[in-house]
Amino acid sequence: MNAVDSEHSKNLQSDHWRSFQLYKSLASENHPFHKFGSGNLKTLKEDPESKGVDTREALLDFHGKYYSSNVMRLCVLGTQPVEELRDMVEGLFNDVKDKGIDPPAFPGTPYPPSSLGRRLSVVPVREKRELELTFPLREVQTLYRKKPLKYISHLLGHEGVGSVLAFLRERGWANELSAGESRGCNDWSAFSVSIELTDDGLAEVDNVASVVFAYLNMLRAEGPQRWIHDEESTVADTHFRFLSKREPMDYVCSLAGAMQLYPSAHSVSGPYKMWEYDPAVITECLEYMRPDNVIMGVSAKMYEGKTSLKEEWYGVEYNAEDVAPALLKKWEDVTVDDPNLKIEDKAKLSFPEKNDMIATDFDLRSHPPSFPLDEPRLLDDISTLRLWYKPDNIFSMPKINVMAVLKSSLAYDSPENAVLALLYVDILREHTTSFSYLATMAGLHCSFVNARKGLELHVSGYNHKCDKLVQRIVDAMLELPAKLDDEVFARIKDKTMKQYQNFMVGAVPYQHAFYGADLILEEGKWSVPDKMGALDGLSAQDVREWSGRFLRRFKLEMLIHGNASPAEAKRIADTVLDGLKPSAPFQAHFPQRxxxxxxxxxxxxxxxxxxxxxxxxxxxxxxxxxxxxxxxxxxxxxxxxxxxxxxxxxxxxxxxxxxxxxxxxxxxxxxxxxxxxxxxxxxxxxxxxxxxxxxxxxxxxxDEFNSNVDAVVTNFFEKNKNLGEESSKYWSGINDEKYVFRKYKLIGEEVQSLTREDVLRFYDRYVxxxxxxxxxxxxxxxxxxxxxxxxxxxxxxxxxxxxxxxxxxxxxxxxxxxxxxxxMPLHSLPDGVDVEGMRMKSDDDDDADDAVEGKNSTP
CATH class of the missing domain: 3.30.830.10 (Metalloenzyme, LuxS/M16 peptidase-like)
Structure with a gap:
């Protein structure tokens, strides 16, 4: 009970937990969803004791009633033969009784009519401004073959041209948007649209909601579109066909849960595939997404001191009121052609454009016969580029991982430059959304990270359109200074300042402890107050000038790993260098005892x-x-x-x-x-x-010591489960500039030879x-x-x-x-590494060009 109470205490300042319980409190008191979801000493000890209830006995009674094999699902993964695994399961679980119980059923949604068409004004812990529109609706688990909510969330959550988010960003009303199923139960579900608002968006929150309802009204008026479903279905089929292996524990937990939701034949494929197009069920679900069936939640610090209600368990301060009938009517009637929803025809709400990033070529590349397959090799090493390459010879997937860092001291040599790098990355991320979101939907992901050594670019997914995505990213980097306007900069600057403020006030204490330790341990690490001070005086012109200086002088270090030939890898690297045309550029140690x-x-x-x-x-x-x-x-x-x-x-x-x-x-x-x-x-x-x-x-x-040695060695010798895991290990060796690609195996070999005396001496010296x-x-x-x-x-x-x-x-x-x-004195820098011995032989390049033509079909 103390552990449960401690966990609840940990969550008291979490806006996620606070919001979840607030929405539960609006449900009917007769519905289990209304109940307090976590528990604390009051509910588990004090209240039961006052009523003469023994909590432990109540727990045992609950276990005795519901612990029944007919409502349990079990998944076991192992290397042993199936017969041996079956014998293990029967030996361990044979005593679990089948009591023939039926899980409790609670038909219908938990929200009474009095809770719908309502507006909640909520005081958050963090400095945030958020609009959440939640629609309770029918259960959709039985519709898994059709997945109507996936179709709707794809459109409402889209970030490309014509989307709700693109429109709201153009108006300066929002930074981010997410949409999808927020609750999924046997008897009901809920669909939510969550929008991170700007200050202007908060002031116009009713109009922000109007944009969402206008889009929903368009979806109803135009009806479901077969081509959109077919695109989604094609991508889903491809994703399922080329699923990467997962961590065993995660995978068996996921499958055991899926067995509760899907028939046995679809336990594996059920969460992914879209077998049937059924416009009627899409239309049915859209009918639930009307103004009179919404719970509208607005979270903002502006409500502090202006509320009259307090939630029982987390102390959330809020107001609750009916949405004005006139506003409900406005939302019911609003269309995408409304004069208030136009911005010089730049961001009209519409269906998304067709996705030109969907992969269709899944042929596997042949690797050069003479290529050593144990670790990456250098393809190029010049003043502006160091290119590492390794073909996939393990997983046989039509996938690629491109990891690159544009190295420059301008990324972090002062608080101002550290903040400018962060702003540049955030602005670039948003600027590329029109095409990167389409790529993400098609299974090709890109990300930008501002690191201390420079700016990192990662691209991962199906290799077919990888070069096309990299080219578009380079083009976007070149055009960004000219296209950056002051309004976009002001919005992202404000968002960044809020993130800094939220870290100071909204992060949990252990995150603050990690931060405090890093400030002490890492020489030259800038504090959050340092960055806030630098951010305050920056302008859009500062970002334009910084990006020009940065892109003129950097060194590109890149790893290309996966389904690509050496020639294709060089072309991807050349796309970056030829486009950006850079010139070459150029921690704490504690005394002992x-x-x-x-x-x-x-x-x-x-x-x-x-x-x-x-x-x-x-x-x-x-x-x-x-x-x-x-x-x-x-x-x-x-x-x-x-x-x-x-x-x-x-x-x-x-x-x-x-x-x-x-x-x-x-x-x-x-x-x-x-x-x-x-x-x-x-x-x-x-x-x-x-x-x-x-x-x-x-x-x-x-025996105990040797058993622990075996456990640790097994972990270090564990095979990579997917291409991404293997790439990450190689990138770690590149990023630390030691270029030891077999580090995990070498450490594992050292563990094998450890003695108890070795560990004791190490412990006595350092701990x-x-x-x-x-x-x-x-x-x-x-x-x-x-x-x-x-x-x-x-x-x-x-x-x-x-x-x-x-x-x-x-x-x-x-x-x-x-x-x-x-x-403080500093640890010495890592010794320099002679990478010349890691270079591919020059004649491999000729073999590689020939190998591009030799393709093997994926089985």
């Missing part, structure tokens, strides 16, 4: 949770020490969770992992987020746990109190409640964080971070 404490107040005073993050820094390590760290982390995870969370109940979130900062500097990380205890006390408990852990490690039997190599950073995020308790009674389960500095302890104040960074 020392503890650093960085304590600061939680930015959100309403969040009851504090957080402790301890990092035991190891440094830039060899493969051997990497193996020791990975093995130690594996040994710690289960006992850390069991002792600190389950037994001591210190907090709902207990996390142990390997921390990587800067240029591959490693450390061991232990984190606890708690609504019950001050971080100082949590630190005491972590150190006590680590002391106990060493004793257990000493007593561990040889144990008094260890000669121990360098500890303790980041402590203190909630307002815990700080006040500490100040009021001097107790609060722990010593004050205002400890005196000593020869072995340094206190880093919140205002001392930059000076501390500058005073």
């Amino acid at each position: 020392h503890t650093y404490i960085h304590s600061f107040d939680e930015y959100n005073p309403s969040d009851p949770n504090s957080c402790l993050e301890n990092i035991y820094q190891i440094g830039r390590v060899s493969l051997r020490d990497n193996a020791k760290l990975a093995f130690l982390n594996h040994l710690l995870q289960e006992p850390a969770f069991n002792e600190l969370r389950t037994q001591e109940q210190l907090g709902y979130i207990v996390h142990c992992s390997i921390k990587t900062s800067g240029d591959d500097v490693k450390g061991l990380l232990i984190l606890i987020m708690s609504d019950s205890y001050h971080p100082s006390y949590l630190d005491d408990r972590v150190e006590a746990f680590l002391d106990r852990f060493r004793s257990k490690l000493v007593r561990q039997s040889v 144990a109190q008094g260890g000669r190599g121990r360098s500890k950073l303790s980041v402590r995020v203190v909630s307002k409640a815990h700080k006040e308790k500490m100040e009021s009674d001097g107790e609060g389960k722990g010593k004050d964080d205002n400890e005196e500095e000593s020869a072995t302890t340094t206190i880093i104040g919140e205002d001392d971070v930059v000076n501390f960074q500058r005073s």
